Amino acid sequence: MINKTAAEMAGALAKGETTSVALTQAHLDQISAVDSKVKAFLHVDTAGALAQAKSVDAKIAAGEKLSPLAGVPLALKDILAQEGIPTTAGSKILEGWKPPYDSTVVAKLKAAGIVILGKTNMDEFAMGSSTENSSYGPTFNPWDLSRTPGGSSGGSAAAVSSFQAPIAIGSDTGGSIRQPAALTGIVGVRPTYGAVSRYGLIAYSSSLDQAGPFGRTVLDTALLHEVIAGHDAKDATSVNAPVPAVVAAAKSGDVKGMKIGVIKQLQGEGYQKGVQTRFAESLQILAGLGAEIIEVDCPSFEYALAAYYLIAPSECSSNLARFDAMRYGLRMGDGPGASAESVMNATRAAGFGKEVKRRIILGTYALSSGYYDAYYGSAQKIRTLIIQDYAKAFTKADVLVSPTAPTTAYKIGEKVDDPMAMYLGDVATIPVNLAGICGMSLPAGLADEDNLPVGFQIMAPAMQDQRLYQTGAALEAALLSKWGAPLLTKAPALGGVR
Amino acid sequence: MTISYDDVIAKYDPVLGLEVHVELNTESKMFCGCSTVFGAEPNTQTCPVCLALPGALPVVNEKAIESSIKIGLALNCSIAPRSRFARKNYFYPDMPKNFQISQYDEPICFDGFVDIEIETEEGPKQFRIEIERVHMEEDTGKSLHVGGATGRIHGADYSLLDYNRAGIPLVEIVTKIVPGTGKYAPEVAKAFVAELRDILRGLKVSDVKMEQGSLRCDANVSLMPRGSDVLGTRSETKNVNSLRSLERAIRGEMIRHAELLNDGKKVKQETRHFQEDTGLTRSGRSKEQAEDYRYFPEPDLVPVAPAAAWIKEIRATLPERPSIRRKRLKEEWAVPDKEMAAMINADVLDIVEETVLLGSDPTKARSWWLGEISRIANDSNVGIADLSITPKDVAAIVALVAQGELTDKLARQVIEGVIAGEGSPAEVVAKRGIKVVNDDGALMTAIEKVCAEQSETAEKVRAGHLPAAGALIGAVMKETKGQADAARVRELLLGHLGQA
Numbered sequence: 002m003i004n005k006t007a008a009e010m011a012g013a014l015a016k017g018e019t020t021s022v023a024l025t026q027a028h029l030d031q032i033s034a035v036d037s038k039v040k041a042f043l044h045v046d047t048a049g050a051l052a053q054a055k056s057v058d059a060k061i062a063a064g065e066k067l068s069p070l071a072g073v074p075l076a077l078k079d080i081l082a083q084e085g086i087p088t089t090a091g092s093k094i095l096e097g098w099k100p101p102y103d104s105t106v107v108a109k110l111k112a113a114g115i116v117i118l119g120k121t122n123m124d125e126f127a128m129g130s131s132t133e134n135s136s137y138g139p140t141f142n143p144w145d146l147s148r149t150p151g152g153s154s155g156g157s158a159a160a161v162s163s164f165q166a167p168i169a170i171g172s173d174t175g176g177s178i179r180q181p182a183a184l185t186g187i188v189g190v191r192p193t194y195g196a197v198s199r200y201g202l203i204a205y206s207s208s209l210d211q212a213g214p215f216g217r218t219v220l221d222t223a224l225l226h227e228v229i230a231g232h233d234a235k236d237a238t239s240v241n242a243p244v245p246a247v248v249a250a251a252k253s254g255d256v257k258g259m260k261i262g263v264i265k266q267l268q269g270e271g272y273q274k275g276v277q278t279r280f281a282e283s284l285q286i287l288a289g290l291g292a293e294i295i296e297v298d299c300p301s302f303e304y305a306l307a308a309y310y311l312i313a314p315s316e317c318s319s320n321l322a323r324f325d326a327m328r329y330g331l332r333m334g335d336g337p338g339a340s341a342e343s344v345m346n347a348t349r350a351a352g353f354g355k356e357v358k359r360r361i362i363l364g365t366y367a368l369s370s371g372y373y374d375a376y377y378g379s380a381q382k383i384r385t386l387i388i389q390d391y392a393k394a395f396t397k398a399d400v401l402v403s404p405t406a407p408t409t410a411y412k413i414g415e416k417v418d419d420p421m422a423m424y425l426g427d428v429a430t431i432p433v434n435l436a437g438i439c440g441m442s443l444p445a446g447l448a449d450e451d452n453l454p455v456g457f458q459i460m461a462p463a464m465q466d467q468r469l470y471q472t473g474a475a476l477e478a479a480l481l482s483k484w485g486a487p488l489l490t491k492a493p494a495l496g497g498v499r
Numbered sequence: 500m501t502i503s504y505d506d507v508i509a510k511y512d513p514v515l516g517l518e519v520h521v522e523l524n525t526e527s528k529m530f531c532g533c534s535t536v537f538g539a540e541p542n543t544q545t546c547p548v549c550l551a552l553p554g555a556l557p558v559v560n561e562k563a564i565e566s567s568i569k570i571g572l573a574l575n576c577s578i579a580p581r582s583r584f585a586r587k588n589y590f591y592p593d594m595p596k597n598f599q600i601s602q603y604d605e606p607i608c609f610d611g612f613v614d615i616e617i618e619t620e621e622g623p624k625q626f627r628i629e630i631e632r633v634h635m636e637e638d639t640g641k642s643l644h645v646g647g648a649t650g651r652i653h654g655a656d657y658s659l660l661d662y663n664r665a666g667i668p669l670v671e672i673v674t675k676i677v678p679g680t681g682k683y684a685p686e687v688a689k690a691f692v693a694e695l696r697d698i699l700r701g702l703k704v705s706d707v708k709m710e711q712g713s714l715r716c717d718a719n720v721s722l723m724p725r726g727s728d729v730l731g732t733r734s735e736t737k738n739v740n741s742l743r744s745l746e747r748a749i750r751g752e753m754i755r756h757a758e759l760l761n762d763g764k765k766v767k768q769e770t771r772h773f774q775e776d777t778g779l780t781r782s783g784r785s786k787e788q789a790e791d792y793r794y795f796p797e798p799d800l801v802p803v804a805p806a807a808a809w810i811k812e813i814r815a816t817l818p819e820r821p822s823i824r825r826k827r828l829k830e831e832w833a834v835p836d837k838e839m840a841a842m843i844n845a846d847v848l849d850i851v852e853e854t855v856l857l858g859s860d861p862t863k864a865r866s867w868w869l870g871e872i873s874r875i876a877n878d879s880n881v882g883i884a885d886l887s888i889t890p891k892d893v894a895a896i897v898a899l900v901a902q903g904e905l906t907d908k909l910a911r912q913v914i915e916g917v918i919a920g921e922g923s924p925a926e927v928v929a930k931r932g933i934k935v936v937n938d939d940g941a942l943m944t945a946i947e948k949v950c951a952e953q954s955e956t957a958e959k960v961r962a963g964h965l966p967a968a969g970a971l972i973g974a975v976m977k978e979t980k981g982q983a984d985a986a987r988v989r990e991l992l993l994g995h996l997g998q999a
């Protein structure tokens with residue numbers, strides 16, 4: 002049952018072929034079977050999930066009209082507040098904290114009857130691209146347990162790709178949904194900035210953060226997208242406009258006559274051979290389906306990584322100031338003779354990991370008087386140029402495409418001491434965040450040299466998220482018929498049920 | 500060495516700069532829906548947003564924007580078509596996010612002025628105080644330092660935090676530097692803050708209670724040698740809790756600066772705290788090394804862009820400017836300067852106007868509020884507004900006196916009764932059985948009795964010595980238990996003694 006798609010599970014539930022409790026239990030069993038190896042979850046809410054499943058079953062039995070994903074289990078990135086459930090954002094500084102409130106995303110999931118299995122591992126405060134920066138240890142890639150699943154939403158991606166959950170929520174600040182989706186062979190979407198409420202999403206970089214869906218198919222991802230998107234009065238940056246028709250687009254999957262722009266700056270040198278091959282193959286398939294492939298020039302993208310590593314640390318240096326031991330979370334060094342300042346210092350020293358401290362220091366420096374214009378100010382100018390590059394490119398093409406990541410999944414520990422190398426892995430995903438537009442990664446096959454998944458990235462203008470699904474569904478269908486079976490059937494079974 | 504204020508003025512010109520923080524009286528906080536009511540149990544008016552729980556986000560209170568625009572318009576400011584919030588970053592336990600959402604380089608209102616007038620030896624003198632900016636921000640929580648002698652964080656055993664105040668909307672009004680006030684600097688500052696308070700009260704955007712902290716003024720003071728145009732180093736005095744304290748604080752700082760300068764020492768640029776008991780300031784944190792607040796645009800909020808039509812709408816609702824209103828009332832009521840000043844000082848203008856609008860004679864209304872009622876308020880150490888007597892009650896009393904139902908003396912008893920909670924004036928009159936004796940027969944009986952008892956005095960009056968009548972009238976009033984109309988008694992008495 003767990004190898005079905007979320008849409009199929011929902012169909013089975015609607016027809017009475019299974020129950021949400023059975024479905025939930027099957028996933029809890031898979032978690033028991035494989036998560037000691039994958040380590041996707043930080044917290045599994047067995048009792049809560051089963052109780053939620055039971056209540057959905059009761060509603061189905063009573064003939065209530067439910068949302069399309071009602072009763073389907075889901076894995077939730079630990080960056081989203083869920084009332085009464087430990088929420089850490091992968092950090093020691095929040096160990097044991099149980100939010101007294103639900104994030105808007107969680108409230109919407111609950112309202113839709115989606116069963117939340119538990120909270121998934123992540124790089125601490127979403128700072129990282131491999132989940133190795135989690136204070137609770139790394140998550141392992143189900144395709145090869147010696148490798149990283151990517152990050153920062155590595156736990157969610159690994160959970161979906163190891164069939165511990167059919168769908169999951171991640172968050173994407175610089176590629177943290179798309180890159181792990183690529184590295185684990187699943188679909189991940191970063192919706193348009195403001196399309197999904199950030200209320201209750203623990204902030205890393207407020208102007209870049211965006212929660213989004215993971216699924217094993219484009220349609221599953223669209224179904225989840227539709228549940229979590231929409232205007233929220235609790236988030237001032239939330240877009241007050243109708244949710245794009247993503248499910249309809251995922252069902253249509255037609256690219257005939259569509260103009261697809263390949264970004265000149267996001268290919269070639271620095272991209273692994275197998276990644277380039279699969280990318281080119283996907284372009285051919287799209288052309289074969291009637292799309293027109295053109296090349297577009299985005300010269301400012303050269304500076305995207307630099308701008309990102311000024312803006313995100315600047316915002317995080319301020320966002321993370323609230324972790325001061327005064328109201329919640331870890332408290333260190335308290336006792337006779339301690340001052341508020343000494344407790345704050347001791348707590349932050351003990352509670353934050355190395356990468357988080359690095360970015361806080363970088364951001365504090367970039368915002369300080371005398372340096373602000375040179376760093377934060379310049380980065381904002383680059384941001385404007387990137388927005389302009391996209392705007393120009395979108396006058397020529399309906400969607401833009403690139404490989405999602407320059408490489409397939411790398412070994413755990415391989416880049417951990419070389420932050421620059423790690424940062425370079427985000428070169429293709431970051432421009433989307435800086436421009437506030439939307440992007441999808443979907444599996445394009447395995448790289449010939451290492452048999453690991455390659456991600457194909459699609460980008461669309463703000464609030465045109467349906468174009469991602471329309472294009473992605475077409476490519477997915479063509480690839481599926483080429484492969485004969487979903488890509489994930491080629492992944493090792495990890496000893497669990499498949 | 501200690502010098503006098505006159506010595507300071509002989510040698511130096513003071514330069515002022517005032518920063519006034521006003522707590523808006525919106526029902527909910529600046530960025531969340533929590534209540535703003537003063538005096539609730541600690542930490543009961545909090546939520547994920549104002550406690551800065553992980554994941555919580557601010558949303559701007561539109562009412563606070565409206566109030567800020569009102570203030571800007573009333574202070575003759577321009578309203579920015581687009582302004583932004585910024586984060587002011589610094590760590591302090593009573594500030595939940597460890598940054599304050601404020602406005603930095605793009606305030607909502609800018610470039611205004613307030614005209615004030617003060618009494619000087621040379622007569623009334625006008626000053627124009629220019630407004631640099633009006634911006635919105637949020638208040639911090641409150642720290643209570645327990646143990647230790649001073650109530651300060653230093654030496655305390657532990658501290659308690661109350662976040663009820665965290666996130667209350669504040670408006671900060673910053674003046675441009677105010678030179679040229681000379682020896683009147685303290686009076687000018689006081690008059691400005693008083694005028695500002697009246698304007699804000701008229702706008703109904705704040706309680707403007709200095710003692711409760713809903714209006715707080717920081718005074719920047721510096722001196723420059725007379726004739727120089729090079730600004731001196733300033734100190735910033737906080738913790739000024741009344742208009743009188745503001746005057747004292749500025750005077751005190753001018754003397755302190757002058758003493759330092761006379762001794763060839765430098766004034767330190769620092770924050771000072773006013774001490775109510777001594778009238779002096781003590782040193783707070785030094786500002787020699789300017790703190791780096793790492794301001795940057797608040798990414799959780801979108802720019803504030805009030806529509807021109809909305810601003811126009813708000814402008815149309817602005818009340819009469821207090822200075823204009825005072826001038827108008829003074830003319831309408833034909834009040835002498837001194838009396839007008841007394842009413843303003845006693846803060847009874849609103850209440851008198853209300854009483855007049857209910858039909859009272861302005862002079863009578865004024866004299867009751869400023870006289871008897873003020874006296875009772877003073878004696879019981881409360882504000883006039885805290886007494887249970889209303890303009891409606893006073894208007895009723897004035898009417899009863901005018902109708903001859905009460906004498907002034909009886910009216911005092913009625914006022915006392917109303918304040919004591921005995922009911923409306925009519926009820927007090929009924930309950931206490933207060934009534935004017937206007938039966939001439941009864942009065943004549945009393946007059947005859949008194950004249951017989953004090954025949955010597957009566958003879959003096961009969962002989963034309965009128966001042967002696969006072970004693971007889973007094974005795975008659977006593978005889979009639981104060982319920983007689985003194986004027987009628989006088990009339991009848993003089994007639995009886997052949998002096999009519």
